[in-house]
Amino acid sequence: MAKILTVHPDNPQIRRIEEIKAALQRGALMLYPTDTVYAIGCDLTVKSAVERVRQIKSLANDKPLTFLCPSLSNVASYAFVSDAAYRIMKRLIPGPYTFLLPATKLVPKLVQNPKRKTTGIRVPKHNVCLALLEALSNPIISTSAHFPATETEDINLPMTRMELFDHLENFVDVIVDTGKEPTIDVSTIIDLTGDPPNIIRQGLGWQEAEVWL
Numbered sequence: 423m424a425k426i427l428t429v430h431p432d433n434p435q436i437r438r439i440e441e442i443k444a445a446l447q448r449g450a451l452m453l454y455p456t457d458t459v460y461a462i463g464c465d466l467t468v469k470s471a472v473e474r475v476r477q478i479k480s481l482a483n484d485k486p487l488t489f490l491c492p493s494l495s496n497v498a499s500y501a502f503v504s505d506a507a508y509r510i511m512k513r514l515i516p517g518p519y520t521f522l523l524p525a526t527k528l529v530p531k532l533v534q535n536p537k538r539k540t541t542g543i544r545v546p547k548h549n550v551c552l553a554l555l556e557a558l559s560n561p562i563i564s565t566s567a568h569f570p571a572t573e574t575e576d577i578n579l580p581m582t583r584m585e586l587f588d589h590l591e592n593f594v595d596v597i598v599d600t601g602k603e604p605t606i607d608v609s610t611i612i613d614l615t616g617d618p619p620n621i622i623r624q625g626l627g628w629q630e631a632e633v634w635l
Contacts, residue, residue, distance in 0.1 A: 423591050423592060424453070424587075424590070424591045424592075424593075424594045424595055424596060424597045425595065425596055425597070426587065426597045426599050427441060427442060427596060427597065427598055427599065428599050428600075428601070429442075429550055429598055429599065429600055430600070431455075431549065431550060431600035431601065431602055432549055433549070434549055434550050434553040434554075439550075439553045439554060439557050440557060442554060442557075442596055442598065443554065443557040443558050445595060445596050446464060446465040446468070446471075446554075446558060446562070446596075447465060447468075447558070449464070449465075449468045449470050449471045450464065450471065450594075450595035450596050451463070451464050451471055451474055451475060451478075451593070451594040451595050451596070452464065452594055452595065452596040452597070452598055453567055453586070453587070453590050453594045453596070453597045453598065454550065454551070454554075454596075454597075454598035455548065455550060455551075455598065455600050455602060455604070456490075456544075456546050456548050456551055456564060457516075457517070457518055457546045457547045457548040457551070457626075458518045458546075458605070458607055458608055458609045458625065458626055459566050459567065459604060459605060459606065459607065459608060460566075460567040460583070460586055460604040461564040461565060461566060461567055462475055462478060462479070462563070462565050462566075462567050462590070462593075462594060463475070463490075463562045463563045463564050463565070464562070464563050465558060465560050465562065465563075466489050466529075466530065466533065466560050466561040466562065466563055467530070467560050469530065469532060471563075472487070472530065472532050472533060472563060473532065475487065475563055475565060476532070478593050478594075479565055481565075483532065483536065484535060484536055484537060485535070486522075486533065486534050486535040486540060486541050486542055487532075487533045487541075487542070487563055487565055488520050488541075488542035488543065488544055488563070488564050488565060489533065489541070489542070489543060489544070489561040489562060489563050489564055490543075490544050490545070490546055490551055490555060490561055490562045490563075490564045491543055491544070491545055491555065491561050492545065492552055492555040492556060493545060494508070494511055494512060494515055494545065496545075496561075497511070497521075497523075497543050497545065499526065499528055500525065500526055500528050500529050500541065500543060500561065501521075501523035501524060501525055501526060501529070501541060501543055502523065502524040502525075502526060503523060503614075504614070506614075506617070506619070507521070507523065507614040507619070509634075510612070510614065510619060510631075510634050510635065511545075511614075513634045514612075514627070514630070514631055514634065515545040515547075516545045516546055516547035516548075516552075517545070517546075517547050517626075517627055518546075518547070518607070518609045518610060518625060518626035518627050519544065519545075519609055519610050519611075519612060519627060519631060520542045520543070520544050520609045520610070520611045520612070520623075521542065521543050521544070521612050521614050522540050522541070522542055522611065522612065522613040522614060522615055522622075523540060523541060523542075523543060523614050523615065524539060524540055524615055525539050525540060525541040529541050533563070538615070540615055542611070543561075544564060544609060546564075550598065550600060566608065567586060567590060567604075581604065582603060582604075583599065583602070583603050583604055586604055587599070607625065607626045608623070608625040608626070609623075609625045609626060610623060610624060610625040610626060610627055610628040610631050611623035611625070612631060612635070618635065619635050620635075621635065
């Protein structure tokens with residue numbers, strides 16, 4: 423059963439962040455809030471943890487996983503960013519955007535699309551995420567913890583956070599609870615591997631992104 427850790431949404435407690443960091447370094451999986459939906463995550467560099475994320479989400483190895491970076495300068499370590507892509511990203515981050523980019527050798531093969539050698543990267547506008555990224559000094563996997571509604575649930579309403587916690591408490595090791603309820607608002611996915619760039623999923627902020635594309 424997962425350990426629930428309460429973290430202040432605006433001013434994350436250093437002690438709590440360090441506790442989560444230590445768990446991630448040991449290979450833990452966490453359920454945590456982002457600036458879009460709640461996500462399942464782990465340290466990008468811990469292979470066994472990434473494999474567990476794939477199993478939980480039932481993802482084939484040819485499906486890329488998204489991960490979080492703390493800044494645009496950090497993104498450049500994990501992806502090849504063209505001048506045009508840089509200009510677009512600079513306008514939009516931090517924020518609810520996932521950018522598909524060509525991966526560098528620092529991105530584990532288990533995370534990227536093996537055929538296209540691409541990966542999805544986000545720079546979130548979320549204090550807890552940024553505190554964890556700064557403490558860990560590694561990117562954090564971020565795959566949606568949103569699950570389809572059952573026949574007795576309203577598909578247009580998200581689970582409450584307690585329902586989500588109950589649903590996943592046996593699959594993750596740590597649950598980060600900021601006291602805020604999850605949403606169904608996903609990120610906008612922008613493919614920056616081609617010319618011109620292309621929005622392949624309309625989520626939060628897609629109209630603003632369209633302006634800069």
